[in-house]
Each structure stands twice: as structure tokens, then as C-alpha cells.
Amino acid sequence: MIPVVVGAAVGLAVAGIITSWWNQSGQIRERWDSSYLDLIRTIEEHEENINQHINRINESCSFYELTDLHYSSYKVADEAYRLKQDAEHSIYTQHVAINKITAAIDLLYDRMRNLQNRDEKDILQKEIEDTLDLKKQLYSDLSSLKDQYNDYKGKVKHFNSITSSIKFAIRDHCGQQGKEWYNRLQERIQNRRSY
Amino acid sequence: MQDQVKSKGLIHATEITQSQPKSNGFINLLSQLNPIGAIGNALSQILDYKREIKYIELDVKRIEEEAMLRHKQLDMAFEIEITKIEERRKVLQDGFALIAKMLDNIHLQKREITAVISDLSRSLSNMDLTIEEKQIIRETIGDLSKLSISIGQEGTASMNILAQNTQKALESLPSSRELLALGKEE
Numbered sequence: 558m559i560p561v562v563v564g565a566a567v568g569l570a571v572a573g574i575i576t577s578w579w580n581q582s583g584q585i586r587e588r589w590d591s592s593y594l595d596l597i598r599t600i601e602e603h604e605e606n607i608n609q610h611i612n613r614i615n616e617s618c619s620f621y622e623l624t625d626l627h628y629s630s631y632k633v634a635d636e637a638y639r640l641k642q643d644a645e646h647s648i649y650t651q652h653v654a655i656n657k658i659t660a661a662i663d664l665l666y667d668r669m670r671n672l673q674n675r676d677e678k679d680i681l682q683k684e685i686e687d688t689l690d691l692k693k694q695l696y697s698d699l700s701s702l703k704d705q706y707n708d709y710k711g712k713v714k715h716f717n718s719i720t721s722s723i724k725f726a727i728r729d730h731c732g733q734q735g736k737e738w739y740n741r742l743q744e745r746i747q748n749r750r751s752y
Numbered sequence: 753m754q755d756q757v758k759s760k761g762l763i764h765a766t767e768i769t770q771s772q773p774k775s776n777g778f779i780n781l782l783s784q785l786n787p788i789g790a791i792g793n794a795l796s797q798i799l800d801y802k803r804e805i806k807y808i809e810l811d812v813k814r815i816e817e818e819a820m821l822r823h824k825q826l827d828m829a830f831e832i833e834i835t836k837i838e839e840r841r842k843v844l845q846d847g848f849a850l851i852a853k854m855l856d857n858i859h860l861q862k863r864e865i866t867a868v869i870s871d872l873s874r875s876l877s878n879m880d881l882t883i884e885e886k887q888i889i890r891e892t893i894g895d896l897s898k899l900s901i902s903i904g905q906e907g908t909a910s911m912n913i914l915a916q917n918t919q920k921a922l923e924s925l926p927s928s929r930e931l932l933a934l935g936k937e938e
Contacts, residue, residue, distance in 0.1 A: 571791075578794035585801040592808040599812050603819035610823055614830045621837045622925055625844060629918040632848050636855050636914060640907045643862050647900055650866035654893065657873035664877055684883060688876065691890045698897040705904045712915060719922065 613732070620731035624738065627723040634716035641709035644702055651699045658692045840921075847917065851910050858907045865900045869893055 665685045672678050728739035872893050876886060 575790050575794070578791055578798070582794045582797045582801070585798050585805075589801045589805055589808075592805050596808050596812055596815075599815055603815060607819060607822050607826070610826050614826055614833075617830065618833050618837070621834065621841075625837065625841050626918070626921055626925065629844060629848070629914075629921060632852070633911070633914045633918050636852065637911055639855065639859060640904075640911060643859055643907070644904060647862060647866050647904070650870050651897070654869050654873035654897075657870075658876055658893075661873075661876035664879070668879070680883060684886065687887065687890055691894055694894050695897055698901055701901045702904065705901075705908060708908060709911070712911060716915070716918070719918075 616730070616732040617734065620727065620734050620738070623723055623727045623731060623735075627720060627727065630716050630720040630723060634713055634720055637709050637712035637716060641706060641713055644706035644709055648699065648702050648706060651695055651702060655692060655695050655699070658688060658695065662688050662692065844917075844921070848914070851914055854910050855907060858903055858910075861903050862900060862907075865896050865903070869896050869900070872896075 662685060665681060665688065669678060669681050669685070672681060724739065724742065727735040729735070731738070872889050875881065875889050876893075881889070
């Protein structure tokens with residue numbers, strides 16, 4: 558009887574030990590699963606952080622590069638506008654000069670009509686011809702001035718368009734920094750317009 | 753899940769590609785018939801899992817260090833890029849300042865020339881002036897008109913330098929084409 562009881566007790570003890578080990582094995586497997594999931598989460602989080610870091614850097618670099626380009630383009634358009642204004646002023650002055658020269662020629666013709674002396678007439682005729690030549694030259698120069706004006710006008714238009722495109726690119730592609738820059742710029746433009 | 757980890761490019765999880773400790777069904781059956789074997793098998797699995805957990809812990813630590821290093825590298829690359837941008841900006845601004853000064857001079861010269869042309873043209877109607885004086889005035893007006901064109905051409909040349917530099921800077925900007933096309937107002 559005693560050996561049977563001892564045998565049963567040993568058997569139960571062994572079964573208990575096996576069950577205990579298996580339970581422990583199950584627990585440690587759960588711990589492994591949990592650690593593995595933590596690892597996956599860690600990788601995903603770090604990758605997300607690194608991607609965000611890269612995006613922030615790209616946005617910042619684009620922001621600085623584009624704001625510099627915006628400045629350049631704005632300055633080119635501004636200088637072209639100034640040259641265009643100068644050319645416009647030169648064209649106006651040239652027209653005024655041509656009108657004054659035309660008036661001088663009219664005066665010379667009037668004087669010519671009242672002259673009787675042949676030599677005096679010849680001298681005056683020479684003066685009229687020289688003045689007409691000058692008028693012709695001023696007309697020719699006027700054409701060059703108009704070409705310069707059109708060139709500057711084209712540049713103003715081209716660089717104004719580029720400046721505007723860069724402005725919207727900064728707003729749309731440079732994150733919060735770009736949006737804030739755009740809003741400040743628009744505010745300045747509005748203030749300037751309201752004065 | 754392991755495939756998912758391997759597919760990520762930024763952080764490499766080398767250790768965790770090791771397989772999860774596996775248990776063989778036939779061995780399980782045998783081990784259930786043999787209690788000592790079963791205890792040994794369970795113990796072996798526990799040790800395997802513990803070892804794997806240790807690997808994973810090391811991997812997490814390594815990944816964190818690797819990520820920190822990557823952030824540092826990115827910050828350094830950013831600083832280098834910003835320094836380059838600042839240097840370029842300085843060159844650009846100096847260039848603009850120089851050309852703006854030239855254009856200022858051109859502007860003043862042209863204004864003076866046009867004012868003189870205007871005054872001299874009026875003098876041509878002055879009948880008190882001698883023929884020689886008028887001849888000199890005509891020649892001066894003609895010369896000044898040519899000078900005005902020539903100064904205008906200098907302005908055009910300076911302007912073209914500015915325009916070309918800006919255009920080049922625009923074209924050298926990576927993806928500027930896409931940025932500017934997408935950035936247009938709706």
C-alpha cells in the first residue's frame with residue numbers, strides 16, 4: 558500500500574513540476590511576444606521620428622533657399638522696374654526734345670521765308686538740314702529707348718511672375734514656417750496698400 | 753511581423769530576424785510520455801525564450817542608440833546645409849548691393865542727361881545764339897542722346913547679370929520646377 562501511495566505522490570509531484578514548467582514556459586512566451594511587439598513599436602516610433610526629422614530639415618532647407626530666391630527675384634523685378642521707369646522718362650524727354658526741335662525748325666523756316674539774301678538763305682538752309690538730321694537721329698534713338706523699355710517691361714513681368722510663384726511655393730511646401738512667412742508678407746503688402 | 757520589420761529601411765533590426773523558439777509537435781508528444789524529457793524540453797524552451805528576450809532587449813537598446821546617432825547626423829547635415837545657404841545668401845546680397853549701386857548711378861546719369869537734352873533742345877529756338885553755338889548744341893544733343901542709349905545698355909547688361917544669376921539659382925534648386933508649378937495660386 559505504502560509504495561503505491563509513495564508512487565502516486567511522486568507521480569503527482571512530477572506532474573506538478575511538469576505543469577509548473579509548462580506554465581512558466583507559457584508565461585515566458587507571452588513575455589517574448591510582448592517584448593517582440595515592443596521592439597516593433599520602438600522601430601516604428603523611431604522611424605517615424607527620423608522621417609519627421611528629415612521632413613522638417615527638408616522643409617527648413619527649402620524655406621531658406623526659397624526665401625533667398627524670393628528676395629533675388631523680387632530685387633531683379635524691382636531693379637528692372639526702376640530701369641523701365643527710367644526708360645519711360647527718357648522716352649518722354651526724347652519726345653519733348655523732338656517737339657522742341659520741331660518748333661525750332663518751324664522758326665527757322667519762318668525766318669527763311671523773310672530772308673532775301675541768297676547767302677543768308679544758304680546758311681539757314683544748312684542749319685535747317687542739320688536740325689532735321691538731329692531730329693532724325695533722336696527719332697532713331699527713340700526707337701532704341703523703346704526697345705530697352707520693352708526689354709525691362711518683359712523682365713518686370715517675368716520676375717514678378719517668378720516672385721509670385723515662389724511666394725506660393727513657400728506657403729505650400731515649407732511647413733508652418735512657410736505659412737507664417739507668407740502671412741507676414743501678405744500683411745505687409747496689405748498695410749502698404751492701405752497707406 | 754518579422755517581415756514587416758525587415759522591410760523598414762531606416763533602422764535595421766538584425767537580431768530579431770532570428771526565429772522565435774519553436775516547439776516540435778512530435779517531440780512534445782514524446783516528451784509527454786517521458787516526464788524527464790518533458791521537464792528538459794520545457795526548461796530548454798524557457799532558456800531559449802529568455803535568450804531571445806535578452807536579444808530583443810539588446811536590439812531595442814541598439815535601435816535607440818542608432819536612432820539617436822541618426823538624429824545627430826541629420827542635425828549635422830542640416831547645420832552644414834544652413835551654413836552653405838548663408839554663405840550663398842551673403843554672396844547674393846553683396847552682388848545685389850553692388851549692382852544696385854551701379855544701377856543707382858545709371859539712374860542718376862540718365863536723369864541728368866535727359867534734363868540737359870531738354871534744356872538744350874529749348875535753346876535751339878533761341879534766335880540770339882550764333883550759328884556756331886547752335887551747331888555745338890546740336891552736336892551735344894546728338895552725343896547725349898547716344899550716351900543715354902549707351903548708359904541704358906549698361907543698365908541692361910547689369911540687369912541681365914542679375915536676371916541670369918537668379919534664373920540659375922532657381923534652376924539649381926532641387927525640384928524647383930515641381931515646387932514652383934505646384935505653388936501657383938489656384
